[in-house]
Amino acid sequence: MQSVSKLLRTSRAVRFQSTYTKPRTGVNPAYDEALKRLRQKELKDAQAKSASSAEVSALKKKYFDLAVEAEINDSEVLWNARHGNYDLSKPVYAHLKEQAWRARPLEILMQRLLQMYVLPDLLDPREVGIPPAQLNVALAETLLEPGSVIEPSEARKQPEIELTTFHEDTRLHTLVMVDLDEPHVEQQTFREQFHWVVANLPFSMSQTKTQISEGSELLAYIPPHPARGSPTHRYAFVAFEQPDGGKQRIENIEVSRDLVLREFAKQHHLRPVGLSFFRANWNESVDEVYRDVLKLAPPSYGQMPALRTNYFPSDDEYVSESALKNLRNYQYRAWAVTLFPRWMAAAQGTDMSANKYEFAAPNLITLTGLSFEIFDVFLLLLLMPDLAGPGPWWLYFAFGIGMWLYSTFDNVDGKQARRTGTSSPLGELFDHGCDALELHDCGDLTIIFLTTSTFFLSTWEEYHTGVLYLGYINGPTEVLTFAVFACFASGIWGPWDLAFMDAALFVTVLAAVFGHYGVCCWNVYKACKEQNRSFAATLPQLLQYVAYATSCYVWLTTSVSIFHNNHLVLFLVTSGIVFGRIVSKIILAHLTEMPFPSYTVQMVPLVVGAALSFFGLFSARTELLFLVISFLFVTVAYFHWALVVIERFCEFLGINCLTIAPRKNRKKAE
Known part of the structure; x- marks a missing residue:
């Protein structure tokens, strides 16, 4: 009976809920007041529950901090923590472990x-x-x-x-x-x-x-x-x-x-x-x-796409392992005569060859010589940025002394290499690379194009013949000596304004065009004939220099600010670095028997700058900005290339670049 009555009550409740309609508010004030109080009570209960939860969390944190503070200086706790014995059920050990992790391992992980x-x-x-x-x-x-x-x-x-x-x-x-x-x-x-x-x-x-x-x-x-x-x-x-x-x-x-x-x-x-x-x-x-x-056949990939993590070419793109192995075949061959008496040509570097200077590495000597020329460039920027002059008398003597020291150190490095037994392909690359950078220290365009063209052709000739030819009148000796005396004369009598200089320059140009240029081409022609190669196929290799010289000439002759706002030194340094990269890549190709390099990305700023200047798209301000960006680009690119190549040469040959390793540590590439 009880179950039946319970069933009837449940049935009536269901019917009531299905027919029940919730009263509307605003009709019965008593109902509205009761509903309001019920909602207020629900809100208070919710706030009390939230407050109690926050209080519990605060109390837990306070307990944790007090537990740590109570045992943080306990000797046993510190000894255990120092030896990695952490009981993480105790707050003090958890605190110390977190501190130890954040102190060093976390930094290493994030790095x-x-x-x-x-x-x-x-x-x-x-x-x-x-x-x-x-x-x-x-x-x-x-x-x-x-x-x-x-x-x-x-x-x-x-x-x-x-x-x-x-x-x-x-x-x-x-x-x-x-x-x-x-x-x-x-x-x-x-x-x-x-x-x-x-x-x-x-x-x-x-x-x-x-x-x-x-x-x-x-x-x-x-x-x-x-x-x-x-x-x-x-x-x-x-x-x-x-x-x-x-x-x-x-x-x-x-x-x-x-x-x-x-x-x-x-x-x-x-x-x-x-x-x-x-x-x-x-x-x-x-x-x-x-x-x-995996139940699969093992895959094998060829050259996968490079995971590029920087903006520079890889080391192998500069000089590959197979190219380095060709350094075994390296043998320095040069043919040189001089009009100067033997005692005068040999006077440079006599003391440096003494035993007391055996610690001096040949490349360090070359770099030291180049530093004198770099110092002269800074003097030029400070005292005569327009390259027009006149400058103080001692400035011309400084130029002459700088060139003489550079020439002296440039002649000494080879003697030092032979004396210390440290001759290597890196020495030739380092020496001639510095020579290429040094050619742009003069503001006369004719002289710049004359020196760079003869240097480029000599390097091109050496690539094909395997021999560096230095004639009776060559740059490292006679020309530099003439330039030194010209600087000394300018320091004594002042800047030259004589027709004689124009005549001498004209004669030099004729000698280069009909003498040096012709001899270089003839030697390359003979080498190609002996090796059964086409001489005509080597001529397009000269277009790289033609593009370089044309870009420099067009930019300079159409510039709106390089001459007028004294930015010529910046332009010459930038173009000089580009030329240094062009020639150094040819020397590198000669040493490692790689194909002749016909292009370098450092030419891009010169070509683009010449085009923008020619079409009148530069203002004085934008041209200076472009020139500064070009200088930074070619400088970073050049020195990154140089450092990578030097490092790979040193690693392969077992030598140091700027120091002389003990003889027992030197090795030959095998």
Whole structure:
């Protein structure tokens, strides 16, 4: 009977609820007042509950701080912390461990993540910020340093994960392992590949290790397998805190290996809290992973697209390993005579060849000589920026002394190399490269084109004949000596304004055109004939200098500011560096038996500047800005190229550039 009556009451209640209509407000004042008081009570209850939760959190933090303060100076605690014995169930150890982690390991981790472009290639650094948790990855119980390079076979088994979160409550996390450098053949680039995804892993301050079986493995682990021919692969581990403060579980989601981590994290509202990574390259053990685990034939790639991490060419683009091996065939060959008496030509550098100066490296001597000319350029900028003069009498003596010292040191370096047994292909490249930079220290265009053209043709001739020809009147000796005496004469009697100088220059031009130019072409013709090569095929190689000289001439003759606003020195230095790169590349090609270089990117500013100036597109201000940018570009490009080439030469030949290594440390390239 009781069950029947209960059933009847329930039936009546259901009928009442289905027919009940909520009273409208504004009709019965008593009802409105009661409803108002009920809502106020609900609001107070909610505020009290929120306040109590905030108070609890504040009390927990206060307790944590007091517990740390109470034991922070305990000798046993400090000894344990210093030796890595942390009991993370106690607040003081959690505090000390977090301090130790943030003091050094966190800085190293962030530095390597950024330097090796894991961030931002994988995640936005602004979203990651400073990771609040320490993620450690261990392979076969060996803890990995972030960014370390391992053998792929070391990660054949599933890694062990340790996540120190520095919060007391247990939260759920998702662990993802990603390969950032999987080759994408169709797009000729790289893409991400998921290797492992495990969700719902519980971690807390006292629970830093968790069995994978406690979580939900959404994607089974596959070992690293960098393909043959691909570059170094970066394998990243990211620990995400799951939604709702780590309380919400992730269930029944599909995860494929070709996902993008950013999109995966955004879709499931995951917050990154810990990161780590290692790197790996292909070896034979990788093929076993393809055959046994992936059930695929091991791929093999050719030249993969370069993972460009800077704006400079690679070392191999400057000088390849195969080119360096040709340095074994190097043999310096020169033919030189001089009109000067033998005692005068040999006077330069007699003391430097003494045993007491054996420590001086030949290249250091060359560089020291060039520094005198650089010092003269600074004097020119300060005292005579328009190159018109007149300058103080001592300035001309400074120019003469600078050229004489440069010539002296330039002659000494070869003697020093032979005396100390340090002759090398690097010495010829260094010496002639400095010579090329030195040619633009004069403001007369005719003399500049005369010196650069003869130097270019001599270098072109040496490339094809293998011999450096220096005739009876050559630049390093006779011409420089004549220039030194001319500077001294200017210092004594003042700047020259004589028709004799024009006549001498005219005779020099005729001698170069009908003498030096013809001899160079004739020697190249004979070398081509002996080697059964076409002489006509070598003539287009001269167009590089024609383009250089034409660009300089057009820009200077149509410029609106170079002469009028005293920017000639800046232009000459810029064009001089460009010429130095052109000639140095030819010398490098000669030493390493590479093809003749027909182009250098440093020509671009000269050609563009000449075109803009010719068509009147420059104002005085924009031309100066373009000239400064061109100077910075060619300077950085030249010295980057020079440093890379010097480093590769030194490494291959087993020598130092600016010092003389002990004889027992020197070696020949094998």
